[in-house]
Amino acid sequence: MTKVENNKAWWLVLPVFLIVAFSAIIPLMTVVNYSVQDIFDPYTRYFVGTEWFKQVMLDERLHDALIRQFIFSFTILAIEIPLGIMVALMMPTKGKGASLALILVAIPLLIPWNVVGTIWQIFGRADIGLFGAMMAELGINYNYASEPMHAWLTVVLMDVWHWTPLVALLCYSGLRAIPEVYYQAARIDKASRWAVFRYIQLPKLTNVLIIGVLLRFMDSFMIYTEPFVLTGGGPGTSTTFLSQSLVQQAIGQFDLGPAAAFSLVYFLIILLVCWVFYTTIMHMQKDK
Amino acid sequence: MSTSSSITSQRSSEETIAEGSYSSQAPQAPVVSLAERKARNAMWRGRIGMTVYLILLLMPIYWLLNMSFKTNTEILSGLSFFPENFTLENYAKIFGDPTWYMGYVNSIIYVSMNMVISLLVALPAAYAFSRYKFVGDKHMFFWLLSNRMAPPAVFLLPFFQLYSSVGLFDTHIAVALAHCLFNVPLAVWILEGFMSGVPREIDETAYIDGYSFPKFFVKIFLPLIRSGIGVTAFFCFMFSWVELLLARTLTSVDAKPIGAIMTRTVSASGMDWGLLAAAGVLTIVPGILVIYFVRNHVAKGFALGRV
Amino acid sequence: MVWMSWTLPTAAFFAGIALILVAMTTWQAIYPSVERKGFLPIETTRGDRLFIGLLSSAFVHLGFVALSDVPLYVATALCVLWMCFLMRWG
Numbered sequence: 001m002t003k004v005e006n007n008k009a010w011w012l013v014l015p016v017f018l019i020v021a022f023s024a025i026i027p028l029m030t031v032v033n034y035s036v037q038d039i040f041d042p043y044t045r046y047f048v049g050t051e052w053f054k055q056v057m058l059d060e061r062l063h064d065a066l067i068r069q070f071i072f073s074f075t076i077l078a079i080e081i082p083l084g085i086m087v088a089l090m091m092p093t094k095g096k097g098a099s100l101a102l103i104l105v106a107i108p109l110l111i112p113w114n115v116v117g118t119i120w121q122i123f124g125r126a127d128i129g130l131f132g133a134m135m136a137e138l139g140i141n142y143n144y145a146s147e148p149m150h151a152w153l154t155v156v157l158m159d160v161w162h163w164t165p166l167v168a169l170l171c172y173s174g175l176r177a178i179p180e181v182y183y184q185a186a187r188i189d190k191a192s193r194w195a196v197f198r199y200i201q202l203p204k205l206t207n208v209l210i211i212g213v214l215l216r217f218m219d220s221f222m223i224y225t226e227p228f229v230l231t232g233g234g235p236g237t238s239t240t241f242l243s244q245s246l247v248q249q250a251i252g253q254f255d256l257g258p259a260a261a262f263s264l265v266y267f268l269i270i271l272l273v274c275w276v277f278y279t280t281i282m283h284m285q286k287d288k
Numbered sequence: 289m290s291t292s293s294s295i296t297s298q299r300s301s302e303e304t305i306a307e308g309s310y311s312s313q314a315p316q317a318p319v320v321s322l323a324e325r326k327a328r329n330a331m332w333r334g335r336i337g338m339t340v341y342l343i344l345l346l347m348p349i350y351w352l353l354n355m356s357f358k359t360n361t362e363i364l365s366g367l368s369f370f371p372e373n374f375t376l377e378n379y380a381k382i383f384g385d386p387t388w389y390m391g392y393v394n395s396i397i398y399v400s401m402n403m404v405i406s407l408l409v410a411l412p413a414a415y416a417f418s419r420y421k422f423v424g425d426k427h428m429f430f431w432l433l434s435n436r437m438a439p440p441a442v443f444l445l446p447f448f449q450l451y452s453s454v455g456l457f458d459t460h461i462a463v464a465l466a467h468c469l470f471n472v473p474l475a476v477w478i479l480e481g482f483m484s485g486v487p488r489e490i491d492e493t494a495y496i497d498g499y500s501f502p503k504f505f506v507k508i509f510l511p512l513i514r515s516g517i518g519v520t521a522f523f524c525f526m527f528s529w530v531e532l533l534l535a536r537t538l539t540s541v542d543a544k545p546i547g548a549i550m551t552r553t554v555s556a557s558g559m560d561w562g563l564l565a566a567a568g569v570l571t572i573v574p575g576i577l578v579i580y581f582v583r584n585h586v587a588k589g590f591a592l593g594r595v
Numbered sequence: 596m597v598w599m600s601w602t603l604p605t606a607a608f609f610a611g612i613a614l615i616l617v618a619m620t621t622w623q624a625i626y627p628s629v630e631r632k633g634f635l636p637i638e639t640t641r642g643d644r645l646f647i648g649l650l651s652s653a654f655v656h657l658g659f660v661a662l663s664d665v666p667l668y669v670a671t672a673l674c675v676l677w678m679c680f681l682m683r684w685g
Binding site for chain 1 (some may be wrong): 439
């Protein structure tokens with residue numbers, strides 16, 4: 001659609017700008033201020049320059065948390081995206097079954113994140129949870145509270161359970177937008193199931209998949225509540241991700257300066273990834 | 289001219305090939321039935337796969353529901369798929385204690401406030417983004433989105449101090465405003481997608497007919513994107529309802545969300561699993577109610593109006 | 596405002612950013628910028644190039660802080676040069 005040049009449109013955007021700026025810019029400025037000072041209380045503070053940044057950038061624990069974070073984000077993307085596409089392809093398209101399947105699939109998305117953690121905390125326990133008990137039946141000494149590998153697997157499983165529906169629903173809506181004529185043409189050509197997927201469905205899914213990857217990457221990059229409830233970041237630090245190390249530092253140890261410097265580095269990484277994705281999406285829309 | 293003729297010739301050659309292959313398979317009837325059988329097989333595979341997925345998906349939730357109807361002794365004594373001594377005691381405890389059920393009331397209050405604020409400010413802005421070009425529009429849009437992506441943990445402490453300094457700490461409006469940080473950008477994004485689907489001609493005709501902008505917007509434009517507004521409200525509800533980190537940080541007593549109250553089930557005498565399960569089940573119910581209302585539009589909404 | 600813990604350098608930093616934004620907006624309003632292709636792989640407007648420049652400068656500063664003991668104004672000087680280069684030919 002061609003748009004009209006009109007700078008008065010700014011008045012329509014102004015309320016949004018003000019309300020988001022209040023919650024975004026003032027805190028961001030404060031974080032920047034904290035990051036260059038050693039703060040004991042608002043009246044006792046010393047300017048330390050870039051010392052915290054140096055400390056944060058060279059902090060081994062944060063490197064580990066960052067690596068863990070990337071491994072986690074890529075693992076869940078590698079599972080959730082293909083699985084989500086598969087589910088979307090299997091979802092019924094017509095009648096009562098379609099509405100019902102849609103509602104049921106969407107349920108995990110509407111559960112508060114701490115309750116998601118609680119559900120898996122219960123479900124994974126060998127004494128009172130079905131999953132834990134089944135693992136025990138299979139002869140695996142499954143215990144997410146003491147075995148780092150098990151904790152890691154439980155967090156991944158929980159995230160896949162929680163968020164695959166989002167990818168599935170995105171893809172489902174993408175598939176709904178394909179005109180029936182395309183399938184008819186494929187049937188006349190006797191195209192194989194794979195060919196239909198590869199040349200008709202997948203191209204239509206590109207747009208929604210980019211949104212899916214963007215949302216899943218970003219949200220998994222700031223995951224906090226679910227592992228916090230499930231494992232508290234443990235055992236040891238095996239499931240401590242970036243947000244959690246940040247909260248530990250800022251609120252647990254009240255190290256305002258280093259926590260603020262950490263926040264800024266974290267934020268810059270997010271900003272970079274976000275910009276790359278956004279530019280890609282805009283680029284693809286322009287090509288169409 | 290030349291390209292179009294080459295396309296036609298190409299197409300006609302393709303047609304002949306297709307016709308040729310078609311006629312070469314002489315007995316037609318079995319071929320069709322084979323294709324039909326294949327399609328039916330695929331459909332059954334799809335149904336079975338879907339059922340298996342749904343069972344796996346709902347099993348953890350069922351387990352929580354199952355547990356909420358059991359007493360703690362029964363929960364700890366062993367596994368069973370159905371409660372043997374069916375009890376509503378856990379639910380009675382929640383509905384009988386204001387410190388418990390006020391958590392739900394608080395959550396619902398700030399979520400509704402957030403929904404209303406987000407929609408009110410996002411509607412005009414989304415209209416501006418979908419209809420006009422203005423200085424810095426693309427950068428503004430990106431800045432909004434980057435806030436949707438910013439981890440709340442980064443802003444936690446300044447948020448606490450900001451809302452304390454303006455005297456809003458432990459009020460519902462504080463949580464509602466804080467959740468605007470990610471819900472307003474999302475609302476703008478979804479609404480802009482829906483609004484771009486409405487042809488410009490409608491706006492122009494209305495202006496020619498003498499409608500002023502506010503009158504046109506409320507009387508003509510909003511009804512056109514009804515489903516988009518419903519879906520946006522649903523998403524605002526969803527993301528505000530599931531968030532806990534900010535809600536917990538900005539409240540202490542009066543506006544404490546249910547998620548924070550649930551931690552009370554941990555006590556010196558051990559976990560009160562039944563009560564925890566019941567509280568958890570009650571947090572899922574509003575979500576199911578809300579999604580029921582928008583079920584026919586939600587698929588499009590999940591693609592943020594961009595399919 | 597006390598809780599925001601302002602310092603002179605950070606105040607100057609934000610004032611600088613605000614000034615740049617105001618200047619760029621005015622410039623854009625008077626002489627609108629057209630998307631063009633420079634040495635960057637994508638078409639950019641002035642605003643895009645400014646954003647790319649600022650973001651990359653932030654990472655350059657972080658790199659300097661983390662990996663070397665070189666005084667920071669060296670990094671700043673390098674970034675100013677990079678910004679000019681980017682705005683003109685990017």
